[in-house]
Amino acid sequence: xxxxxxxxxxxxxxxxxxxxxxxxxxxxxxxxxxxxxxxxxxxxxxxxxxxxxxxxxxxxxxxxxxxxxxxxxxxxxxxxxxxxxxxxxxxxxxxxxxxxxxxxxxxxxxxxxxxxxxxxxxxxxxxxxxxxxxxxxxxxxxxxxxxxxxxxxxxxxxxxxxxxxxxxxxxxxxxxxxxxxx
Numbered sequence: 001x002x003x004x005x006x007x008x009x010x011x012x013x014x015x016x017x018x019x020x021x022x023x024x025x026x027x028x029x030x031x032x033x034x035x036x037x038x039x040x041x042x043x044x045x046x047x048x049x050x051x052x053x054x055x056x057x058x059x060x061x062x063x064x065x066x067x068x069x070x071x072x073x074x075x076x077x078x079x080x081x082x083x084x085x086x087x088x089x090x091x092x093x094x095x096x097x098x099x100x101x102x103x104x105x106x107x108x109x110x111x112x113x114x115x116x117x118x119x120x121x122x123x124x125x126x127x128x129x130x131x132x133x134x135x136x137x138x139x140x141x142x143x144x145x146x147x148x149x150x151x152x153x154x155x156x157x158x159x160x161x162x163x164x165x166x167x168x169x170x171x172x173x174x175x176x177x178x179x180x181x182x
Contacts, residue, residue, distance in 0.1 A: 040068045043173050045140075047080055051165030053128075053146075054158040055087040058094070063169050065139050075107040076139040078169070086119060088157060096121055096157070104132065104139060111136035111144065121157050130163060140174050142167040 042064065049059040061082025068075050081101045085094035102115025113132040118125055130146030148161040 040066075041173065042066050043171050045169035045171035045174060047082055047167060047169050049082065049165055049167035051163055053086070053163035054160045055090060055092075056094075057084055057086040059084045059100070059167075061100075063139065065169060065171075065174070067138050067174065069138075074138055075105070076136070077103075077105045078139040079103055084117065084119065086158075088121065098125075102132075104136070104142070104144075106136035106139055106142075109135050109137060111139070111142055113144070115146075119158070123157075126156050126158065128158070138174065140169050140171075 045063050045065055047059070047061045047063045051057055051059075059082040061080055063078045063080040065076055065078040079102070082099065084096075084098040084100055086096040086098065087094055088096050096119055098117060098119035100115050100117040102113055104111055104113025104115075106112075111132070111134045115130055115132065117128040117130065119128075127150060128148045129150040130148050132144045132146040134142060134144035136142040136144075142165075144165050144167070146163045146165070148163075152159055152161055
């Protein structure tokens, strides 16, 4: 019984001294941490993207991104809009136009999002609502896979439910923040 009590006291003393050393270390580390305003911010960034949704497309738009790198928990949330230029067939030029608006969120390297995409063809317009999953770094570089939630019919010009894309957001403040952590 006395040995168990001594082991208990030893464990408690190690725990107390361990906490004190952690407290000292955290005081040293907090002196190096930048201001919270630099760790969480909103920014407007131009957005460029390429992808395949039955045929190739590219997009040009803008994103409003909220970035949080507080405590090295990299996450971002963005709302975006973009003009889309899409090929109707494999050999056509980018003759189909449209726009999309969406929301995406990332934590670490994982991303999810949803968007609404309208495309205007010669015979009319079509809309798609893809749910997106993928890899992202602060919504600056995103590799995504999307599956359409809207009904697809055989008479639609783009009759596939699946799409893949690669998006970039360009902004000096984002890159300065990323550079601080390298």
